[in-house]
Amino acid sequence: MNEYQKGERILDVQDLELGFNTYAGQVQALRGVSFHLNKGETLAIVGESGSGKSVTIKTVTKLLAPNAVIKGGSITYKGQDILNMTDKQFSQLRGSEISVIFQDPLSSLDPVMKIGKQITETLRIKLKMPREQAKARALELMAAVGIPEPEKRFDEFPFQFSGGMRQRIVIAIALACNPEVLICDEPTTALDVTIQSQILELIGELQRKNDLSVIFITHDLGVVANVADRVCVMYAGKIVETGTVEEIFYDPRHPYTWSLLTSMPSLATSAEDKLTVIPGSLPNMVHPPKGDAFAARNRFAMKIDFEEEPPMFKISDTHYAATWLEHPDAPKIGIPEPLKSRIAAQLAREV
Amino acid sequence: MAKYIVKRILAMVLTLFIIISISFFAIRLIPGDVLGEGANPELRAAMRARYHLDKPLIEQYVIFIKNFLSFDFGESINLYPRRPVFDVIAEKVPLTLVLNIFSLIITIPTGIACGIAAALKKNTLTDHAISTMVVFNVSVPSFVFASLLQYFLAYKLGWFPILLDLKAPFMSGAQLWSMVLPVLALSFGGIATITRYMRAELFEALSSEYMLLARAKGLTQLQATVRHALRNSFIPLCNVIVPMFMSVLSGSMVVETIFNIPGLGSLMTGSISTSDYYLTIAILFVYSLINLTSVLVVDLSYGIVDPRIRIGGGKTRE
Numbered sequence: 001m002n003e004y005q006k007g008e009r010i011l012d013v014q015d016l017e018l019g020f021n022t023y024a025g026q027v028q029a030l031r032g033v034s035f036h037l038n039k040g041e042t043l044a045i046v047g048e049s050g051s052g053k054s055v056t057i058k059t060v061t062k063l064l065a066p067n068a069v070i071k072g073g074s075i076t077y078k079g080q081d082i083l084n085m086t087d088k089q090f091s092q093l094r095g096s097e098i099s100v101i102f103q104d105p106l107s108s109l110d111p112v113m114k115i116g117k118q119i120t121e122t123l124r125i126k127l128k129m130p131r132e133q134a135k136a137r138a139l140e141l142m143a144a145v146g147i148p149e150p151e152k153r154f155d156e157f158p159f160q161f162s163g164g165m166r167q168r169i170v171i172a173i174a175l176a177c178n179p180e181v182l183i184c185d186e187p188t189t190a191l192d193v194t195i196q197s198q199i200l201e202l203i204g205e206l207q208r209k210n211d212l213s214v215i216f217i218t219h220d221l222g223v224v225a226n227v228a229d230r231v232c233v234m235y236a237g238k239i240v241e242t243g244t245v246e247e248i249f250y251d252p253r254h255p256y257t258w259s260l261l262t263s264m265p266s267l268a269t270s271a272e273d274k275l276t277v278i279p280g281s282l283p284n285m286v287h288p289p290k291g292d293a294f295a296a297r298n299r300f301a302m303k304i305d306f307e308e309e310p311p312m313f314k315i316s317d318t319h320y321a322a323t324w325l326e327h328p329d330a331p332k333i334g335i336p337e338p339l340k341s342r343i344a345a346q347l348a349r350e351v
Numbered sequence: 352m353a354k355y356i357v358k359r360i361l362a363m364v365l366t367l368f369i370i371i372s373i374s375f376f377a378i379r380l381i382p383g384d385v386l387g388e389g390a391n392p393e394l395r396a397a398m399r400a401r402y403h404l405d406k407p408l409i410e411q412y413v414i415f416i417k418n419f420l421s422f423d424f425g426e427s428i429n430l431y432p433r434r435p436v437f438d439v440i441a442e443k444v445p446l447t448l449v450l451n452i453f454s455l456i457i458t459i460p461t462g463i464a465c466g467i468a469a470a471l472k473k474n475t476l477t478d479h480a481i482s483t484m485v486v487f488n489v490s491v492p493s494f495v496f497a498s499l500l501q502y503f504l505a506y507k508l509g510w511f512p513i514l515l516d517l518k519a520p521f522m523s524g525a526q527l528w529s530m531v532l533p534v535l536a537l538s539f540g541g542i543a544t545i546t547r548y549m550r551a552e553l554f555e556a557l558s559s560e561y562m563l564l565a566r567a568k569g570l571t572q573l574q575a576t577v578r579h580a581l582r583n584s585f586i587p588l589c590n591v592i593v594p595m596f597m598s599v600l601s602g603s604m605v606v607e608t609i610f611n612i613p614g615l616g617s618l619m620t621g622s623i624s625t626s627d628y629y630l631t632i633a634i635l636f637v638y639s640l641i642n643l644t645s646v647l648v649v650d651l652s653y654g655i656v657d658p659r660i661r662i663g664g665g666k667t668r669e
Contacts, residue, residue, distance in 0.1 A: 061567065063563060063566055063567065087571060087572060088571055091569050091570065091571045092569070093569075094566070094567065094568075094569045095567065095568045095569025095570075096569055099567070100567040101567075102560065102563060102564065102567065104560055107559070107560040107561065108560040108561055108563065108564040109561055109564065110561040110564075110565070110579045110582075110583065111561070111583065111658075111659060112582060112583055112586065112657060112658055112659075113579070113582070114658075121568065121570070121578070122568045122569055122570070125570065125574065126569055157658045157659065157662065159658075159659050160662070170564065173564070173568055174567070174568075176568075177569070
């Protein structure tokens with residue numbers, strides 16, 4: 001089963017281009033997204049709302065809305081081309097090899113079906129497991145995700161569970177068929193902070209135990225720093241910078257990554273300090289701007305940023321950034337001041 | 352739960368009391384003499400005494416209520432002289448019941464099927480065709496449908512008898528054939544109502560978060576729709592279907608009159624037009640009882656079908 005060794009490429013997304021047909025025109029949601037996932041690692045995809053994170057995930061899991069049009073690119077999972085599979089073919093992979101946890105645990109369970117049945121459903125239908133065995137497996141899963149008294153809770157309905165408990169059930173459902181890849185789309189945004197950290201710990205623990213590969217979608221950089229091995233920063237339907245978590249946090253290169261990191265409050269931020277915000281908002285993606293999509297909000301933008309899209313510049317084997325600042329001819333700006341001192345302070349604390 | 356049901360039943364009794372009281376007085380407002388013109392004076396006097404019509408209205412009312420409470424609902428005056436009203440009603444129920452049950456057998460599956468088709472194919476030609484049919488059926492009154500069916504299918508084409516065949520034995524082939532048109536006329540409105548509900552509910556269920564999870568689990572679109580979306584959309588549908596089941600006992604006045612069906616509906620129109628006081632009140636009582644009971648059954652059935660109310664209800668109520 002596990003012919004893929006730790007660190008091998010299990011999922012590969014290349015130049016994914018996708019649009020949504022709307023009355024206003026076609027929204028260019030993804031404009032050439034490329035990333036890969038290695039066996040056993042956690043990849044975080046970060047970016048502000050509307051940058052295309054969730055759309056990327058829905059494309060990978062083939063759960064797109066009907067008005068979506070895939071215009072190009074490829075998605076390969078263990079050498080199989082996912083994009084050209086039919087719904088029926090992919091249903092064999094979804095849930096059993098690639099599992100997803102979505103944002104809203106409060107409404108994602110079927111309100112009129114017993115919790116136990118919702119967990120055993122896939123085991124019974126897809127793995128044709130006998131009833132008793134499926135129940136035993138479900139109880140095991142419920143215990144594993146930290147549900148007290150699983151025997152009793154098995155026959156209860158979603159409305160009898162709290163938000164955190166429901167998200168644990170959703171995770172149990174996602175893990176029911178022993179997937180290899182677990183995709184978490186902002187799994188903790190709807191939960192309060194204590195529950196949030198419990199859920200994150202739980203996911204991390206399950207990952208180590210089951211040797212899962214995890215894609216973690218979030219806009220919370222604090223979460224990224226805790227869970228991720230590698231990070232992709234997304235902006236306006238593109239990945240603008242990718243690198244290991246150390247590279248992104250201590251040696252960011254893209255002005256958008258700088259802005260994101262600067263706007264995150266740190267331990268040194270006091271109540272009087274104003275948080276830095278990124279001016280403006282995402283461009284209208286029906287008509288994406290010429291050049292770098294971030295240029296209009298970028299105080300380091302150069303003339304070329306408004307004329308031509310920057311390619312991915314290689315910084316190290318794992319670190320790439322799409323900004324003209326990395327061009328050999330560009331002025332050497334370096335990390336801007338407040339962020340630079342913050343990183344220095346952070347490094348000092350860790351040593 | 353028991354306390355709740357008792358409360359509801361008490362409220363129902365009060366409502367029924369008000370309804371029969373109002374109908375007792377309202378029916379007296381209809382102009383015309385119950386006993387008809389030209390009868391000889393002695394007979395008239397005897398009749399007036401028999402039906403207490405010689406006493407003041409308030410006293411008549413008190414007698415009426417007293418009798419009613421002791422389950423003496425009075426006799427028919429004109430239509431079926433001297434027969435107890437509930438005997439008359441009981442005699443009319445079977446035919447109405449048969450027609451309504453046939454109509455339900457057509458209405459519910461057709462309505463659900465059209466609703467599902469429209470929701471699954473939302474904004475396509477299928478959906479538009481079904482929705483147009485719904486608007487048409489809801490807005491055209493049943494007597495127009497009944498007359499059109501009668502005119503074209505029975506009179507012009509001669510496929511069906513124009514009226515219900517009463518000479519043929521009850522439930523014989525010939526009589527069943529003559530029931531086709533009235534059953535169709537009774538069904539159109541119901542089909543439209545169910546279709547509209549089903550479409551709206553299923554469409555909402557299809558775009559819900561739990562459908563996304565069901566798909567994410569690895570169910571195909573078909574499996575997820577059948578196992579999750581349909582199940583959820585049937586719950587609010589109870590609201591329309593249960594009253595339909597309850598109302599099989601009450602006949603449609605319009606359709607029964609048009610097709611000359613001697614059921615409850617035409618008994619109602621007949622008793623009103625002949626000022627048959629006690630018969631009219633008794634029929635109104637039966638109709639009200641059916642409607643009030645179906646409202647109660649809907650509320651209770653919600654608790655049975657929906658676990659959120661069945662199990663969660665106890666915590667919130669008192």
